Structures are given as C-alpha cells and as structure tokens.
Amino acid sequence: MGIVSSGFFGRGRRDDPALPPGQHLTDGFPVLSAGPTPRITPEEWEFTITTETGQVHRWSWTEFLALQQDDVSRDIHCVTSWSKLGTSWRGVSLDTLFESVESDCEFTMAHSYGGYTTNVPLDDLLDGKAWIAHEFDGEALEPAHGGPARLLVPHLYFWKSAKWVRGLEMLRQDEPGFWESNGYHMYGDPWREERYW
C-alpha cells in the first residue's frame, strides 16, 4: 500500500470540474471517420433551412461569409469519451440564420454532404447555443474535421455537431438521425451521460 495517496498531488485530470462524467481530456483533436471524407468546394457549398411548408432558405458560401461572424470558445465532448476544453471556433450563429425563418416546428434534422444526419431540438440551436462553424483555431476548418463548415452544438455530445453540414430540415416530431437510429441517444447530454438508448 502506498504511503502517499494519489490525492496528495491534487485533482486528477478526471476530476476536472469541466469534465462531464466518464470523460477524459485530450490535447489532440481525434478524427472519427465513418466513411470517405467529402471534398466540397466553396463554389458548390450551400446551406439551407427547409421549413414544414417546403420553403427553402438558402445561403451560398459568399452570402454565408457576409453574415455576422462570431468567435466562440467552448468545451467539446465526444461520446467515445474524449473531451477538449476551450476550443476556438469562428462561424455564424444559428440565431442569425433563423432570423428570416418562420416555422412552428420544435425539432430539426441536420443533413450533411455524404449523407450523414442527426436530430437536434430547435431550442438547442437558438439563444447563442449553436453555430455553423468554418474556422477552428484561426484556420479554415479542414475537411477531416467537417470543413468547409460544420454544425457546432457544444453542449451536446459532439456527434450532434454534424460535419460537412449542408442544411437543416424542420420537423414537427423528433426523428432519429444516422447514429440515433442504431443505438445512440436521441438527445445526447454529456452531463447526464446520454450516450445510448
């Protein structure tokens, strides 16, 4: 038995109050690849919000960059158990994109280039909680991390922050996306460890 307990050296990394239960810190930025990386040029990129009436709100890359840009620093938490604190992003708030959108729906489905989908309640995208991010650490977002642009919803597990996002579809009822239909939680709150069904 050791003479000095590990507690003598202070709080372990797992005890960091910024870490949700079951998470550990990483200094890197792991890439979880579910398939070939989409390579989308700015010329072909567009972002859309489609309402329940079929109305499509559309932004080209140039129009998207002309919107108000936010610089945000947030902790991110991957369901595979790594967390990264204080990550720096630049992008457009969903509040800005939804200014011109009229919808009675409470749910959304994010759609990505490459076919990925994930469901997020509308309330979790508004009031300064989510962005369409196109820069990470002051650099253009790399394709491996979702560039040209990804959804950033940092208060939920990171699989909700859809890489290569191309649009949001408004839904009257919640529906499972790609991972949610095969075992992953419909909401994904890291502080409640909502990893699986």
Next chain:
Amino acid sequence: MTDNLDDLDYLDGNAAAGPLSEFFAIDVVSARGRCASCGRIDALATARLYPNSHGLLLRCPGCAEILMRLVDTGDSVCLDLHGLSFIELRRG
C-alpha cells in the same frame, strides 16, 4: 461526397470478422453480399471497414454506401443490415 474513394482510413472487410462472430455461426466475411444501393455482388471481405467511428461501418467498395452498421453499447450490440439485399453462403 460518397463517390470519393481516395481516403485511406479504412481496413478491408476481414477486420470485421471478430465483431460479427457474435451474430453469425460462420465466418460471414467470406460470404458474398449484394449492395442494396448499387447492386454489386462481392465477398464481404472486399468491403471497406471504417472502424474509427461511433460504430463499425462496412461500406461497398464500388459505391461507398453502407452495407452494415454495428453499434456496441456495452449492454447490447445492434447490427443494421439494411444496406445488404442478400448474403449468399456457398456450401462445400
């Protein structure tokens, strides 16, 4: 896009044999399967396995669409086969 097959971050389908052995009594990656998307028929061992993800994904080597999806939550393991229209075993 899914037609970009230049990425090298995948393994061949043989690497799926272990995880799939929980479901199949035989070595299923030696069986042939038909991609429900493009119709290609080939041994599952030739499929592309993306293991560094939230689950195990087996994709068609022709069109890159998903053939199989396996998620292990610890308490259960779920296998989605909607991307395969059939699996064929040869006897003898």
